[in-house]
Amino acid sequence: MxxxxxxxxxxxxxxxxxxxxxxxxxxxxxxxxxxxxxxxxxxxxxxxxxxxxxxxxxxxxxxxxxxxxxxxxxxxxxxxxxxxxxxxxxxxxxxxxxxxxxxxxxxxxxxxxxxxxxxxxxxxxxxxxxxxxxxxxxxxxxxxxxxxxxxxxxxxxxxxxxxxxxxxxxxxxxxxxxxxxxxxxxxxxxxxxxxxxxxxxxxxxxxxSNNRALGSKLWKPENHFIFNLDYLQAEEKTNPILKKLLDGLRVRALIRYRLAGLYKKETNVTLQTVDFSLQPKYYQRIYQWPIVIIRLYFLYKKLGSQLKQKLIKFQK
CATH class of the missing domain: 3.90.550.10 (Spore Coat Polysaccharide Biosynthesis Protein SpsA; Chain A)
Known part of the structure; x- marks a missing residue:
């Protein structure tokens, strides 16, 4: 049961x-x-x-x-x-x-x-x-x-x-x-x-989006799991598969924090744990480009997504 x-x-x-x-x-x-x-x-x-x-x-x-x-x-x-x-x-x-x-x-x-x-x-x-x-x-x-x-x-x-x-x-x-x-x-x-x-x-x-945990909110570091993985440091050193997963989640989760310029200290400390040599080229570039270029890139993606949604609704 x-x-x-x-x-x-x-x-x-x-x-x-x-x-x-x-x-x-x-x-x-x-x-x-x-x-x-x-x-x-x-x-x-x-x-x-x-x-x-x-x-x-x-x-x-x-x-x-x-x-x-x-x-x-x-x-x-x-x-x-x-x-x-x-x-x-x-x-x-x-x-x-x-x-x-x-x-x-x-x-x-x-x-x-x-x-x-x-x-x-x-x-x-x-x-x-x-x-x-x-x-x-x-x-x-x-x-x-x-x-x-x-x-x-x-x-x-x-x-x-x-x-x-x-x-x-x-x-x-x-x-x-x-x-x-x-x-x-x-x-x-x-x-x-x-x-x-x-x-x-x-x-x-x-x-x-206002009724979802993800939504558009950038959670405080103490409330977001990505900033609270220190307890896994020892495991990461001996478990490469776990390391790959956690680093992948870090680079995906922290893009929005970098764009917003919020919690810079906590974001940088977390990113320092990432082995970028093992990350896809996309994420290597995202974290290397000047912030203004990154913002323009994601603005373009957002506008493209909005246009796509309008086309879907129009076709219906």
């Missing part, structure tokens, strides 16, 4: 679809814990309309998504935890397939699956860096992630043993962005990771 945890904060427009996708599961042995993280919109009213006895609503003041997930874990009755963000949804076979996977490879600490990347109402299967022909089984999380830098899984298409979550103290409350990666990497260093190469969940990128 599964305990499903949905953290909820002001997702009135999306939560109904998320809950319905859970209740439609072909594998019906679960409880659904919705942790209302101090919502100020009508989100709670929406979930209260569901009468399914498997649903529990837990209220707390707005303490953040990590706190909400951790509270759900602590209140869970079952040994396997499935997470779902309130603006994403599942295929009806998600739990059935994940249950089959954990029976096939019971020693894993984390179970993940492929997913649809939803953008402009179009569903595209994510190009996760799996080996050709891979169907299911154990993966090297660091190697898989570093091949394409498409996340293998996040909190909407993953199942984790409750015992493992408790052992690693769950999600870091201080992190507002990348708190899931921070937890996955800690677990992956010591536990097996299992995966099924079927798109069984939908990662909704059409959510209003």
């Amino acid at each position: 599964f305990s499903i945890i949905i953290p909820l904060y002001n997702k009135f427009a999306y939560i109904e679809k998320a809950v319905k996708s859970v209740l439609a599961q072909t594998f019906a042995n679960f409880e659904l814990i919705i942790v209302n993280d101090g919502s100020t919109d009508e989100s709670v009213n929406v979930v209260q309309q569901f009468t399914d006895l498997r649903i529990r609503i837990i209220n707390q003041p707005n303490l953040g998504v990590s706190s909400a997930r951790n509270k759900g874990v602590n209140k869970a009755n079952y040994d396997y935890i499935a997470f779902l963000d309130a603006d994403d949804w599942w295929d009806k076979n998600f739990l059935e397939e994940m249950n089959r996977l954990k029976e096939q490879v019971p020693e894993a600490g984390i179970y993940g699956c492929n997913y649809f990347h939803v953008k402009n109402k179009q569903n595209k299967v994510s190009k996760v860096g799996l080996t050709e022909g891979f169907k299911s089984g154990y993966i090297n999380y660091f190697e898989t992630y570093s091949k394409t830098f498409a996340v293998p899984f996040n909190c909407s298409f993953v199942v984790v043993k409750k015992q493992v979550l408790l052992e690693y103290d769950g999600f870091n409350h201080n992190l507002k962005f990348g708190e899931d990666f921070d937890l996955w990497v800690r677990i992956a260093l010591n536990s097996k990771i299992a995966y099924i190469n079927k798109p069984l969940a939908y990662s909704n990128q059409d959510v209003d």
Whole structure:
């Protein structure tokens, strides 16, 4: 059986679809814990309309998504935890397939699956860096992630043993962005990771940018995972695959900080840990060019993207 945890904060427009996708599961042995993280919109009213006895609503003041997930874990009755963000949804076979996977490879600490990347109402299967022909089984999380830098899984298409979550103290409350990666990497260093190469969940990128963790916000260094990887320094020295992944994430995440000229000290300190000789030429140039050239380049890309979106809407 599964305990499903949905953290909820002001997702009135999306939560109904998320809950319905859970209740439609072909594998019906679960409880659904919705942790209302101090919502100020009508989100709670929406979930209260569901009468399914498997649903529990837990209220707390707005303490953040990590706190909400951790509270759900602590209140869970079952040994396997499935997470779902309130603006994403599942295929009806998600739990059935994940249950089959954990029976096939019971020693894993984390179970993940492929997913649809939803953008402009179009569903595209994510190009996760799996080996050709891979169907299911154990993966090297660091190697898989570093091949394409498409996340293998996040909190909407993953199942984790409750015992493992408790052992690693769950999600870091201080992190507002990348708190899931921070937890996955800690677990992956010591536990097996299992995966099924079927798109069984939908990662909704059409959510209003103001209502997403990514959005346009540049998080303070203490709140962004990329500035808080010092605890992995020793591992990076002996694990080249981990080093490749972390450096790749660093150069991708810090471009916007450099463009904005914010947190220069923290950004430079983090970039000094990167082995640029192993980075693609694109990122080597981005960090070598004068800042004015970089800004013009990204302005051009932004205008091109806006034009493309207008053309798509016109064609519809």
